[in-house]
Amino acid sequence: MCPASELGASPRTNGAGAHGPGEETPGPAEVPGPAAPGPAGPNRAGALRTIGHGRSKAPHTPGNNRSWVGDAAVQDPASGLLAFNDAGLPGPAFEALTGTFRTHLQRARGGMAFTVYRAGAPVARFYGGSRTERPSPDDPVRDPWTPDTMTVLFSGTKGLVATLAAVLAGRGELDVRVPVARYWPEFAANGKEDVRVWHLLSHTVGLPYVDPEPAGEWAVLDNAANARALAAQRPLWEPGTRVAYHAITYGYLMTELLRRITGKDVGALLAEELAQPLGLDVHLGLPESLDSRVAPVFRGPDYAISTFLEDPERRRIVERMYRGTLLGGDLFNTPQLRRGQLAAGGAVGTADAMARLYSRLAVAVSPVARGRDRTGCADSVNSDAHATDTDSSGSSNASSAGSGDDAHAARTPGNGPDGTGTLVHPDALAQATREWAEGVDAINDRPLRFGLGFELDDSIGTYGPVRPAFGHSGAGGGLHGAWPEHGIGFSFLSNEMLAENKDSRAKDLLTALARVL
Template sequence: MTVLGSVAPGFDAVRDAFADVLADARGGASFAVVRDGRAVVDLWGGLADPASAVPWRDDTLCVLFSGTKGIVATVVAALDVLDPDAPVREVWPGFTADATIGHVLAHTAGLPYVDGEHDMLDNAACAALLAEQRPLWTPGTRVAYHALTYGHLVAELLRRATGRSVGTLVRETLAEPFGLDLHLGTPEYLDGRMARLLRAPGYAISTVLDDPERRKIVERMYAGLLDSDERMNSAAYRRAELAAGSATGTARSMARLYDLLGHGQVVPPDPLARATRTWSEGVDAINDRPLRFGLGYELEDPIGTYGPTSRSAGAFGHSGAGGGRHGAWPQAGLGFSFVTNELRSENADGRADRLLEALSASL
């Protein structure tokens, strides 16, 4: 498949790595790097819709899955209206768990799934159920990725603190002021730009997990989303303002967002420093995967999610289901983003790793 776009002088290795990614693709992808406000890598190619052979274009939008969490973490830090040390019930009367806002943002609240019949697209209903739910552990004592409930909880906290929906806050705090092509609650007029998601053969979730009992919990957490092509490609999913995973955007805008953050824009220095220091770390109590979180952001970890250790010191951002990777390398003064519509299992996906290694070698 043809590589489209451009790279600045000295970044040819990144173009070559992206060409390798496309050569092995059933779908499409884009990779962007913005450094000091300048796009030094802006590449795309492949198919936005393999079934109808629609090509990936420079403005193709794609569901970002958990890359959404980094966007929402930025909104939380920019508004600075949620005290991470405050009990959740201080903002949300009737919330029964003895959890702080920091526990929610750092994935230690012990509420990794909604117990009871629910529609994952209904933020308010899921939040109401979570408010009455007993945590699986004492909040703050264990870390485990709250794949979808992070979004229900944070959206409700923001709604109560500001009186506005999380999608409105993304638009008013990030997209409009900084001209970012990012959307939470994607409007109908953008449907024609959407990439169609597809799962690679053998796609699986939580590939490091062997325990059958905890596997049942993981399946419960993701049921009806990553196991359903229909749901993940539905207009209803894109319209839902799911703060954990339904944002759409371009690699160019995600890379620009993280470059802005790394240069002290969008979020003032003190709130950003607080949001990007370690608030939780350890092996996921459910998934067995090493984790390290700030206040909603993923941080550099022992398995190299954010690239070579020579570059990833101080890195923050958020990955997304199926291969997306978005973040900042503050020491290198850049933001990066890899977006794809072809979901691959973590243990069989080296695309973003290859691109970040080439980027490191180019600096």
């Protein structure tokens, strides 16, 4: 790991802590991704029907109603499997990925997708199973999962919000080292006047639940009411001294912060900054006209929010954190959730959209683009970018290199979906994807490692065997992320939620992917 500046008064408490970033070096805005593998070899897909093994046609995009089956390299009508070898992976490599996906598909009562993109272009894509719950994996697939099937991303949404924050930081509109109150004055209440923006993004702010909770049947979807309550609330601990996953409140906090800066709702911001320019099929505030493409989510019989949690007292805290969103009922299949803008977990999208986005981010922050060696360390240091100041108590805290207006002079050169512009300024993305907080979750004992809103590769291998990696996971098994050194973005998405200690779907697929790169 590269050197990092430990923020002054941030002792490791309960095994948790937080700190600022290491140095960074400016680099080119964007570079081409690695070349795709060579032509495909023979395709031996076992019992699966082999349709072809070269490059398939372009991936499906919304509004394109052509049949996908004729483009698939492999299809299996019984399981609904469609497998696309877009980059012409060698036969054995493609077969290995297909075999791993099929293994999990044979156990599924729902549907799933695993997609891999490099520098914005598809490498390999897999879809299968049922959009609706089946009593048994052996039952026929009558409602197959297809490339344009969407489902709830759960906390994969947080990665989209983190990307929006990085976009604004790259333009100089957001400085993560200044107090939140600079943008949101009411947030200074109850001793929070010196809480920094990075505390919100790195899950170290100490506001894991809303107290008191706003009243009303749909209060969990009321961003404004929950933001007001959090602004008035006192943190449970000194911000920056502990890390604990802010499962729902992250969304309220970031929604209001982004609104104060841009004057826009987070759903509109997502559409304008990411979805529309890049043609991404992802929505925070889904139009009713797209409901028919959404696969309803359902829980496996042994599903639990966290298998790391055993203490009854801390479980009660977790129940307050989630406010019933995952503990019962059917909130995530309701029209209210789909129309709402729950930035902690309410986005709806396809696996292709998420993999394509992260592949663009992977290229922007790759070691080549950032001028780094393979360890991730900068070749040179811009020391002016990481000044510190001393507060009245004498402790050193991360601070801006300048005022909120000029601290980030770099501007995003462009946002074109054709790759000629930069989605996120490389400096801002490098800042967002280096470690800002690491430790054992102060509430549920899970090991955590965060950048600025992004999860980072961790000790339990969440993002597979390749490092560095960043992205965000979602409840029930969803995983979306990037391997920068390979220019790779990936997404695993399913409507069947499994307990994390029994769910190896994404990890197995990433392990298989790493072997063929």
